[in-house]
Amino acid sequence: MRSFKHLNAKTLETCVTLLQTHHGLAKVIAGGTDLLGVLKSRILPEPPELLINIKEIPNLDTIKEENRTLKIGALARISEIAGSSLIRKNYSVLSEAAKSVATPVIRDMATVGGNLCQEVRCWFYRYPHEIGGRILCHRKGGSQCPAIEGDNRYHAIMGAKKCFAVVPSDIAVALTALDGEINIIGPKGERTLSAAGFYTPMGNALDPDEVVTGIVAPGLPEKTSQSFIKFSLRKPVDFAVVSAACVIKIEGNVCTHVRICLGAVAPFPVRAKASEKILLAKPLNEETIRAAADASVAEAKPLSMNTYKVELIKTITQRALSSLLYKTKEEAV
Numbered sequence: 001m002r003s004f005k006h007l008n009a010k011t012l013e014t015c016v017t018l019l020q021t022h023h024g025l026a027k028v029i030a031g032g033t034d035l036l037g038v039l040k041s042r043i044l045p046e047p048p049e050l051l052i053n054i055k056e057i058p059n060l061d062t063i064k065e066e067n068r069t070l071k072i073g074a075l076a077r078i079s080e081i082a083g084s085s086l087i088r089k090n091y092s093v094l095s096e097a098a099k100s101v102a103t104p105v106i107r108d109m110a111t112v113g114g115n116l117c118q119e120v121r122c123w124f125y126r127y128p129h130e131i132g133g134r135i136l137c138h139r140k141g142g143s144q145c146p147a148i149e150g151d152n153r154y155h156a157i158m159g160a161k162k163c164f165a166v167v168p169s170d171i172a173v174a175l176t177a178l179d180g181e182i183n184i185i186g187p188k189g190e191r192t193l194s195a196a197g198f199y200t201p202m203g204n205a206l207d208p209d210e211v212v213t214g215i216v217a218p219g220l221p222e223k224t225s226q227s228f229i230k231f232s233l234r235k236p237v238d239f240a241v242v243s244a245a246c247v248i249k250i251e252g253n254v255c256t257h258v259r260i261c262l263g264a265v266a267p268f269p270v271r272a273k274a275s276e277k278i279l280l281a282k283p284l285n286e287e288t289i290r291a292a293a294d295a296s297v298a299e300a301k302p303l304s305m306n307t308y309k310v311e312l313i314k315t316i317t318q319r320a321l322s323s324l325l326y327k328t329k330e331e332a333v
């Protein structure tokens with residue numbers, strides 16, 4: 001690993017000033033579960049000269065509900081999100097997503113800010129410098145994407161332009177289904193982006209001098225049912241091959257609020273709007289669920305090795321929606 005300076009920022013303002021002073025050559029470090037591996041493997045084309053530890057900034061790890069809005073600080077650990085009784089009760093799709101992240105040890109160190117900002121898992125992108133040299137693909141400012149011709153079994157089937165790496169964050173998928181937002185601070189002040197709008201075709205929308213300060217999600221209508229289902233290869237510790245997060249409210253036998261978000265299918269979380277439209281103002285039953293699941297892949301354009309993801313997404317969406325059907329039936333009894 002290349003040597004670097006390490007400074008503790010005690011306030012967000014100090015962090016932003018340090019990022020500005022070392023523009024493009026400093027990186028924020030939180031739990032370090034992603035960043036340290038990335039630095040060790042020398043994946044980044046320009047390694048940082050400074051790491052700014054933000055873990056000493058006070059009050060950035062709170063989880064609370066205020067004015068019917070869920071507010072989570074960027075330093076809240078994934079394990080705290082998974083274990084929070086408030087989140088389990090009112091925003092269960094988020095706690096299910098958090099529970100599905102990595103292992104208990106990693107969840108205890110990993111922060112929500114780091115989860116949203118983690119580097120993609122594309123194996124060409126992550127190819128270690130020591131074994132044959134890093135691959136300078138589009139995402140690193142190069143002029144190629146080896147995934148197009150190469151082994152692209154875990155890559156995007158929708159929405160990709162030059163880069164086909166999928167968003168690895170399970171939290172981002174659940175947050176999108178909750179209409180959640182990401183709070184950011186930088187030299188020009190504070191701004192907020194929607195969870196899906198935070199991601200760009202080549203990474204995220206953060207400027208090099210900006211920091212994520214937290215996430216927010218509006219309170220949901222009462223008796224909303226939520227579900228997060230993820231398909232991964234090694235169940236206890238793995239990234240999603242595909243996932244689906246669903247939030248539905250049924251009133252008078254019809255769906256009055258529907259959010260369906262797909263994960264690991266694109267460089268950003270994907271709202272399955274065609275599926276949502278099929279369910280809105282209709283009853284949730286086997287027929288509408290099947291139609292909604294089929295519509296979830298209407299935009300899919302798989303690569304040479306990932307056509308299987310199309311069927312998988314249909315199945316996962318169908319399962320997530322069916323689990324809500326059973327939940328609402330149980331509640332009605």
Ligand SMILES: Cc1cc2nc3c(=O)[nH]c(=O)nc-3n(C[C@H](O)[C@H](O)[C@H](O)COP(=O)(O)OP(=O)(O)OC[C@H]3O[C@@H](n4cnc5c(N)ncnc54)[C@H](O)[C@@H]3O)c2cc1C
Nearest residue numbers: 030031032033034035102110111113114115117170212238
């Ligand atoms: C074995 C393994 C399995 C995993 N499985 C999953 C999984 O199933 N699902 C999933 O979603 N994730 C998974 N992860 C990823 C894991 O969730 C992330 O590594 C973790 O959340 C990153 O958080 P961190 O605090 O450690 O971030 P760090 O490693 O400290 O930082 C990661 C990146 O985010 C940036 N960053 C951190 N905080 C901020 C901030 N507040 N503002 C701006 N930039 C910031 C850093 O500069 C860095 O680029 C897995 C990781 C491992 C190692």
Ligand code: SF4
Nearest residue numbers: 122137145163164165
């Ligand atoms: S999919 Fe993206 S990250 Fe992976 S090799 Fe292609 S450009 Fe690079």
